[in-house]
Amino acid sequence: MGRLIRNEWIKIFKRPGTYVMIGLLILMTGVFAGFTKYDESRQKDTPNWRQVVQAENAQYENTLKEATEISKDHKAYLEGQIKVNEYRLANNVPIDTKTSTLSFIEENSSLLSFAGLFMIIIAGGIVAGEYSWGTIKMLLIRPISRPKILLSKYAAVVLFGLFMIAILFVVSALIGAVLFGSSSHSAVHLAYEGGKVVEQNMIVYLSKVYLLKSIDVFMLATMAFMISAVFRSSSLAIGISLFLLFVGSNVTMLIAMKYDWAKYLLFANTNLMQYEEGQTLVDGMTIGFSITVLVIYYLVFQLLAFFTFAKRDVAA
Amino acid sequence: MTTLVELKNVSKVIKGKRIIDSLSFTIQAGEVFGFLGPNGAGKTTTIRMIVGLMKLSEGDIVICGHSIQKNFEKAVSNIGAIVENPEMYKFLTGYQNLQQYARMQKGITKERIAEVVQLVGLGDRIHDKVKTYSLGMRQRLGIAQSLLHSPKVLILDEPTNGLDPAGIKEIRQYIRDLAEKEKMAVIVSSHLLSEMEMMCDRIGIIQKGRLIHVQSVRDWVDDGREVYSIEVDHVDTAAKLMTASFPDIRVKIAGSSLSVEAGKEQIPDIISLLVSKNMRVYEVKQLSKTLEEKFLEITEKQEAVS
Incomplete structure (x- = not known):
């Protein structure tokens, strides 16, 4: 299996397009950093963090008082945030009022869909490409079962996705360190869990943010992989998946405004961060529900891919 | 003589049409079997079924005692093949292509790769990208990949396609050597009948999915x-x-x-x-x-x- 994955990895990295993708991702991070730095240089004086935190709390309390229709979960979230801010003031744990390396990494998680775009391109081409090159014949006459070959390809896609995310993380950290420097205080993330404010390691927190934010990217890459295996067309696979990556969540949001069944859509469930803030797309959704829906979508994609790939007559 | 390939009443039905109709024949070790027929007769479909690219609708194919349907991995590990054109990864070098296939089978050493490269006469060009290769060189590379794992059965679809006369003669001699010295069973398909005559021991004619004639070349002539x-x-x-x-x-x-x-x-x-x-x-x-x-x-x- 390892040797098969190595084969796929070589095939990905012997094509110039892959290096263009990596270059673009690094370039985007750089551009993003440039804008952030420029924006900050126009801000003359940095506000006092205590004032910022107090203003935030005032706003939260206002929301709690005035909003009539507020879900229980969201109310709990706001109350938690107030507790966290009070903890900050009481224990002198400042927030960053200027961009620091760590906050820059956190901001750059919005570039994940960009890394995802490249993962989808690889996923959409990895099976269809063999068909269009004609090499599928050479691949399937080896003494290796078809599911195994497909699995090695999927593993290569996942590894490539993780690799791109790692590049984004590391490059963000490097550029952040050069441009913004480390923050002046200890790097902790404060979370409100079970009625108590707890301190978390910032790196662990950032990894969690990156992973949660890349769920939709992984789901779409799996879908692109499935379309690639079922329809043998990379343009179809990449086209549909990228379209959904960019408009999927917005369309789902529109549908959710009118219809409850929107909660069964893939994009209603990819954002697991919604449960942290207690603002779910459709009332009554739980994290268990979302994970179940995600697992079902994932299994359907994989079963379709593996079943058609294993059964199909190769006449290309 | 040992039977290495056996087709038992093999049929292929696609959308209600019988593309291949109860094909049966055997191929022995040390024999070159020519597969002859007009375009669309079912030559390539039959070859695809032997190497496992297509499923059989009826019947069975047994390679070195293993059914291609029940024991695909064992059966196919005895086969080396080129199906239609030898398509390779154009962005890799010839050598990297061979490495790809070497990794997919156990026990193929660096020395074996070098030996096969030597055999098909690719020489230094093996380290050039495949996209710079001529059709003849790709054909040689195709034969190299089919021989990597020293299979008992070799299947070559139009093996002399794109080769110059000297190359054709070389490959022909090479195929005869493989059958006679290595005792391989070789299945060759070609539309060049004069080619078949010089290369094969027996020829089977297929038409409209049926095997209409099998005869040894000497008897035939x-x-x-x-x-x-x-x-x-x-x-x-x-x-x-x-x-x-x-x-x-x-x-x-x-x-x-x-x-x-x-x-x-x-x-x-x-x-x-x-x-x-x-x-x-x-x-x-x-x-x-x-x-x-x-x-x-x-x-x-x-x-x-x-």
């Missing part, structure tokens, strides 16, 4: 009946005389001579008949019938029947 050209002074009278005395021979008038299809032993009788009737015989010569003519004859006969 001389099955006793040959075409002779007989030059006489009065062709019309001679033709009548001959058909009257020998009802089983076929006579055609071709200009100033006769084209006669007859058995070798009949020739002296025919000559003495002509001489006894005071005809002047200037020349009797054997026209060797090529495989191509035989092939057309058989397929046309089949056409007329169906």
Whole structure:
């Protein structure tokens, strides 16, 4: 299996397009950093963090008082945030009022869909490409079962996705360190869990943010992989998946405004961060529900891919 | 002799149409089997089923004792093949392509790769990207990948396609060596009949998905009946005389001579008949019938029947 994955990895990295993708991702991070730095240089004086935190709390309390229709979960979230801010003031744990390396990494998680775009391109081409090159014949006459070959390809896609995310993380950290420097205080993330404010390691927190934010990217890459295996067309696979990556969540949001069944859509469930803030797309959704829906979508994609790939007559 | 490949009543039905209709034949170790047929007859479909690219609708294919359906991995590990054109990863070098396939099978060493490269004569070009290769070089690379794991059965679809005459001769000799020295069973398909004649021990003709004829090349070329050209002074009278005395021979008038299809032993009788009737015989010569003519004859006969 390892040797098969190595084969796929070589095939990905012997094509110039892959290096263009990596270059673009690094370039985007750089551009993003440039804008952030420029924006900050126009801000003359940095506000006092205590004032910022107090203003935030005032706003939260206002929301709690005035909003009539507020879900229980969201109310709990706001109350938690107030507790966290009070903890900050009481224990002198400042927030960053200027961009620091760590906050820059956190901001750059919005570039994940960009890394995802490249993962989808690889996923959409990895099976269809063999068909269009004609090499599928050479691949399937080896003494290796078809599911195994497909699995090695999927593993290569996942590894490539993780690799791109790692590049984004590391490059963000490097550029952040050069441009913004480390923050002046200890790097902790404060979370409100079970009625108590707890301190978390910032790196662990950032990894969690990156992973949660890349769920939709992984789901779409799996879908692109499935379309690639079922329809043998990379343009179809990449086209549909990228379209959904960019408009999927917005369309789902529109549908959710009118219809409850929107909660069964893939994009209603990819954002697991919604449960942290207690603002779910459709009332009554739980994290268990979302994970179940995600697992079902994932299994359907994989079963379709593996079943058609294993059964199909190769006449290309 | 050991049977390495056995097709048992193999059929393929696609959308209700019988593409392949109960095909049965066996191929022994040390034999080169030619697979012949017009386009669309089902040659490639049959080859695809043997290597496992297509599923069988009925019947079974057994390779070295393993069923391709029940024990795909074991069966196919004995096969090396090129199906249609030898498609390679163009963005990799020839050597990197071979490494890809070497990683997919156990026990292929660096030395074995070098040996195979040496064998097909790719030399230094093996380290160039495949996109710079000519069709002939890609064909050589294709043969190299099919031999990497020293298979017992070799399947080559149009192996001389794109090779120059010297290359064709080389590959032909090479295929004969593989069969005779390594005792491999080789299946070759080609539309070049003269090629087949020089390369194969037996030839199977497939038409409309049915195997209509299997014969050893030597038997085929001389099955006793040959075409002779007989030059006489009065062709019309001679033709009548001959058909009257020998009802089983076929006579055609071709200009100033006769084209006669007859058995070798009949020739002296025919000559003495002509001489006894005071005809002047200037020349009797054997026209060797090529495989191509035989092939057309058989397929046309089949056409007329169906």
